[in-house]
Each structure stands twice: as structure tokens, then as C-alpha cells.
Amino acid sequence: MKTKFIKAICCFVALGTISACSNFLDELPKTSLTEEQVFGDEENIQLLISGLYTQWRNTKQDRGGFMFTLGTDEAKQGGQQVQENNVQAALDKYSNALNAPNSSLAEQWNKRWPVVTAAAKAAYYAQSNSLKAQARFIRATINFELAMLWGPIPIIDQENMREARQPLTDVFDFIIKDLEFAAEYLEDTQSDKKIPTKGAALALLGKVYLSAPEETGFRDYERAISYFDQVIPQYALLDNYADLFNTTLNQNSSESIYAFQFINLSPDNNMAQHHAGSRAVADLDGNTYFGGYDLIMPTDYYANDQTNGGVWEPGDTRKLASIRYDFTLPDGRVPTITWTGQQDELGPHTRKFEDIRTQGVQNFWYSGGLIHYLRLADILLCKAECLNELNQTAEAIQLLNTTVRRRAFGGTIPEGYSWEGISREELRERIMDERIRELGFEGWRRMDLIRTGKLVEYVSERNPWAKAEGAIREFHNRYPIPESEIKQNDMINEEDQNPGYN
Structure with a gap:
């Protein structure tokens, strides 16, 4: 978080953001303005929050948007990426390079704290709820x-700043209070889609109560359901799963609760396809919309059918909507492997970030489809999980069969795949598989694995780089606090490092 440094930078950024728009800044030299004068004007706060949406969105942009997805059982790095960058490779391998100096993780940590700090100032100084x-x-x-x-983590609150790492009970209490306030005062609908709605706050509250570590006392399945039930009637699943990722359609659909807004023009493109597509395609034609550089690819478990050791059931329409297996270019050309013999260049790739609008006119770097954060299918799966944990397994199965799974099979679930009569324990496993099928590469898998205690078990068997390295251990359920944070934050010392990384 680099607290002292970030406070100074945040004030500087805020001044720079509002200087062109605020009349009172012309009345006093910037050096003489107090924080109260800078943040005490509601127009300035509005401008600051508008900038925060961009900063928050940009944590999902470019390579960094995939760092937390690597090292799971659904995603892996391509072979060339692993060869090129040992620090980044450690996120899949869980090798000794996954440590406090790891720059790939430090970058993600450092991107987020300025947003938290500025949001804390905005929350404190804003006059309107x-x-x-x-x-x-x-x-x-x-x-x-x-x-x-x-x-x-530290708790950044202008009224009660706690810059040392705080107990998770306090952290989750703080998160919940923020979301409860947001749920009370956000609007039901927003014409500006970058602004969250009441439904987004309620949905996230439910996910927090589902996910909070049990030792915090905040994991509460009944309470999670109470929030999910307020959200579910307000949204509707699309009939066709593939439409969620079709950039020629309105992706702010009836299913979308909150999505990061991107377009296929710089600097508002997400660059996701640049990292998700195939090198072999890129080398043949840089303007083919499914080219890229193999940063993030499906594991065999995510890409294969159940008959071949994977996750896909026969007839599931999400499979071909989620994963590309055919790399024939639109004009009929067939790419060949060109980089150091890495066979995975033409192996299965995710297709959720493909932006057909770039085809033939722009490099795939300009991909700009929305990146989903919260959508109805996720909330339905979360509710089913809560029901199952509350020993309401039959109700959970019924919910899935009439919503997410029915859509997956085009409206009719094949005989033998409706799951009736299975046990609570078996449904737990199947829900985790269902979450890969429905939500693969949408950013929730690492949290899912952590909250269910399955990270080490699943990743050690399903992620090829982790399996080959054989180094993943229980302490990897948490990332290391970056070395740069320890050096620059007086309230976090080496002895505060997460176990296993000292």
C-alpha cells in the first residue's frame, strides 16, 4: 500500500484531476490549498470518483487483469510465456520465485491501494450519500x-486510519459496512453503466457472506441467501450463453449486474485478447481477432470433456462459446506453430475476450468487450451453494436445473444429467465444476478455491505447471506481502509477512 507515498500521490492526482474544472483553484496557489479545500467541493468529489472508476477498471486491463487467474485449475500460462518470464511463471509453478520480491504480484498490490486511498477520501468528504x-x-x-x-490488510478510513495489517474480522466488518451503505444509497438503475447499482452492492454482500473466512464469524449462508433473493428477481438470464461475450450485441444485458466498460479504441480497450489468443495466429495475421500471445490458456481440465478427464458434459453449449479449438482463419488459412515448438500455441484457448470488431481492421490488442464482474448466473450458483450447505440439497439442484443448467443445454437437460438424488457432498464437487463451466476466466476461480479449501488439492493435479513443479503448499492460499510494501510502510514489517514466505 505504501501508505505515506500513496497519500502524497493521491492528493497530487486529485489536484491534477480537478484543476481544470474548479473555479476556486484559480483563487489560491495550489501549494496553499488544504486537503479540505481540495476535497470539500462536491463537484471535485464527483470528478475524483469518475476517475476512480477508470482506475478500478484498469486493474482488469492488459496483462494484470489475468494475474490472479493464473495458478488455478482453470487457467495456465502458455509454454513460451513460462520460458520468457520466471517471475510471472511462479504464479503457476508456485516455485521459490513466488515470494515477497515477486514484481508481478507487487504490481497488482500497488495498483489497488491508490484507488482505496482516494475512495476513502471521497467517502469522507462527499456531502451526498x-x-x-x-x-x-x-x-x-x-x-x-x-x-x-x-x-x-490495512483499513484505510479517514476517520480511523489503521495502516498496519488488521485482523480479518475487522476487515470483513469494514467491507460489509461499506456495502450495506452502498446498498442503501445506490440507485436501482444507472444510465451510466460504470456506476454500480443497488443490485451490485446486494450481490456482492451475498458473495462476501458466502466467502468470508469462517474464523471471522461472518460466513453466513442464510444471510447470503437473503441478499441473493433481493437481487435475483431484478435480472434475467440471456437465452443464449454465447451472447454474453458477443461484442456486436449490447453486453450490458438483463443478466449483467456490473461489468467493466471497455471499447475497442485506445486507451479504453482492455487488451484481453492480446493475452488470451494464439501466437501462431498472430504470426500469420496480426489483425485476426483471435490472435494473441498465450499468456492465459485453459488447463486440460477446463478444456476437455469428462470422458477425457475434463469438466465438460455432453451437449453443454457453453463449451464452444467459452473455448476455441479451431484456429482456421476467416479466409481459410491455417496457422502453424512458430515459437520454439510450443505445441500449446494451437491448443485450446479461451474465446470469451475475442472481439470480432477488430477482424481485418485492427490488431487484437484493441479488443474491447465488456469484462463481467457480477452477473446473474454467478449469483444463482452462489445461492445454490448456500442452499446445499444448509442441507437443502434438493432445492439447490432444482434451482440449478431450472436456470443455469437448463440454459447450458439449450433448454432441456439430457437424461441422466439433472443430478436428482445426489448427496450434499457430491453436489459440492459438482457446483465447483459448474462454476468453471459457467464462469471460466471471469476472475472468481482463485477466490472459489480459497474459500472452499480446494486450492492445493485441485491445482496440484489440474494445473500442469504446478503439478510438474510439485511445490504448492497450504500457505499458498495467501500471496506474499510485497517486499516494496514492507520497506515503505512503517506499520508493516518483515515479521508481519504471511507464513511460508519468510
Whole structure:
């Protein structure tokens, strides 16, 4: 978080953001302005929050948007990527390079804390509850992510600043209070889709109560359901799963609760396809929309049918909507492997980030489809999981069969695949598989594995780089606190490092 440094930078950025728009800045030299003068104007707060949406969105942009997805049982790096960057490779291998100096992780940590700090200022100084709610929603989302991946974190609150790592009970209490406030004061609908709605806050509250570590006392399946039940009637599944990722359609659909807004023009492109596509395709034609550089690829478990050791059931329409197996170019050309004999260049690739609008006119780097954060199918799966944990297994199966799974099979679930009569324990396993099929590469898998205690078991068998290295251990459920943070934050010392990384 680099607290002292970030406070200074945040004030500087805020000044730069609002200087062109605020009349009172012309009345006093910038050096004489107090923080109260800078943040005490509601127009300035509104401009600051508008900038925060871009900063928050940009944590999902480019290579960094995939760092937390690597090292799971659904995603792996391509062979060439692993050869080129030992530091990044450690996120899949769980090797000794997954340590405090790891720059790939430090970059992600450092991107998030300026947003948290600025959101805290906005939440404190904003006069309207609407702006406070927006700032607190942004702060809560990032704190939730950081706490799930790193464990105890500082609590950045202008009224009660706690810059040392705080107990997770306090952290989750703080996250929940932020989201409760957001749920009370955010609007039901927003014409500007970058602004979250009441439904987004309620959905995330449910996910927090589902995911909070049990030792915090906040894991509460009944309470999670109470929030999910407020969300579910307000949204509707699309009939066709593939439409969720079709950039020629309105992706802010009836299923979308919140999505990061991108377009296929710089600097608002997400660059996701650049990292998700095939090198062999890129080398043959840089303007083919499914080319890329193999940063993030499906594991065999995510790509294969159940008959071949994978996750896909016969007839599931999500398979071909989620994964590309055919690399024939639109003009009929067939690419060949060109990089150091890495066979995975033409192995299965995710297709969720393909942007056909770039075909023949722009490099795939300009991909700009929306990146889903919260959508109805996820919430339905979460509710089913809660029902199952509450020993309401039959109700959970019924919910899945009439919503997510029915759509997956085009409206009719094949005989033998409706899951009636299976046990609570077996449904737990199947829901985890269903979450890969429905939500693969959408950013939730690492949290799913952590909250269910399955990270080591599943990754050690299903992620090829982790399996070959044989180094993953239970302490890897948390990332190491970056060395740069320890050096620059006086309130976090080496003895505060997560176990296993000392």
C-alpha cells in the first residue's frame, strides 16, 4: 500500500484531476490549498470518483487483469510465456520465485491501494450519500479482493486510519459496512453503466457472506441467501450463453449486474485478447481477432470433456462459446506453430475476450468487450451453494436445473444429467465444476478455491505447471506481502509477512 507515498500521490492526482474544472483553484496557489479545500467541493468529489472508476477498471486491463487467474485449475500460462518470464511463471509453478520480491504480484498490490486511498477520501468528504455510496462500493470491492488473496490488510478510513495489517474480522466488518451503505444509497438503475447499482452492492454482500473466512464469524449462508433473493428477481438470464461475450450485441444485458466498460479504441480497450489468443495466429495475421500471445490458456481440465478427464458434459453449449479449438482463419488459412515448438500455441484457448470488431481492421490488442464482474448466473450458483450447505440439497439442484443448467443445454437437460438424488457432498464437487463451466476466466476461480479449501488439492493435479513443479503448499492460499510494501510502510514489517514466505 505504501501508505505515506500513496497519500502524497493521491492528493497530487486529485489536484491534477480537478484543476481544470474548479473555479476556486484559480483563487489560491495550489501549494496553499488544504486537503479540505481540495476535497470539500462536491463537484471535485464527483470528478475524483469518475476517475476512480477508470482506475478500478484498469486493474482488469492488459496483462494484470489475468494475474490472479493464473495458478488455478482453470487457467495456465502458455509454454513460451513460462520460458520468457520466471517471475510471472511462479504464479503457476508456485516455485521459490513466488515470494515477497515477486514484481508481478507487487504490481497488482500497488495498483489497488491508490484507488482505496482516494475512495476513502471521497467517502469522507462527499456531502451526498449517493457519492459516498459510490466511493464506499469501490473501496469495498478492492478490499474484498485484497483480503481474500492476501489475508489481513490495512483499513484505510479517514476517520480511523489503521495502516498496519488488521485482523480479518475487522476487515470483513469494514467491507460489509461499506456495502450495506452502498446498498442503501445506490440507485436501482444507472444510465451510466460504470456506476454500480443497488443490485451490485446486494450481490456482492451475498458473495462476501458466502466467502468470508469462517474464523471471522461472518460466513453466513442464510444471510447470503437473503441478499441473493433481493437481487435475483431484478435480472434475467440471456437465452443464449454465447451472447454474453458477443461484442456486436449490447453486453450490458438483463443478466449483467456490473461489468467493466471497455471499447475497442485506445486507451479504453482492455487488451484481453492480446493475452488470451494464439501466437501462431498472430504470426500469420496480426489483425485476426483471435490472435494473441498465450499468456492465459485453459488447463486440460477446463478444456476437455469428462470422458477425457475434463469438466465438460455432453451437449453443454457453453463449451464452444467459452473455448476455441479451431484456429482456421476467416479466409481459410491455417496457422502453424512458430515459437520454439510450443505445441500449446494451437491448443485450446479461451474465446470469451475475442472481439470480432477488430477482424481485418485492427490488431487484437484493441479488443474491447465488456469484462463481467457480477452477473446473474454467478449469483444463482452462489445461492445454490448456500442452499446445499444448509442441507437443502434438493432445492439447490432444482434451482440449478431450472436456470443455469437448463440454459447450458439449450433448454432441456439430457437424461441422466439433472443430478436428482445426489448427496450434499457430491453436489459440492459438482457446483465447483459448474462454476468453471459457467464462469471460466471471469476472475472468481482463485477466490472459489480459497474459500472452499480446494486450492492445493485441485491445482496440484489440474494445473500442469504446478503439478510438474510439485511445490504448492497450504500457505499458498495467501500471496506474499510485497517486499516494496514492507520497506515503505512503517506499520508493516518483515515479521508481519504471511507464513511460508519468510
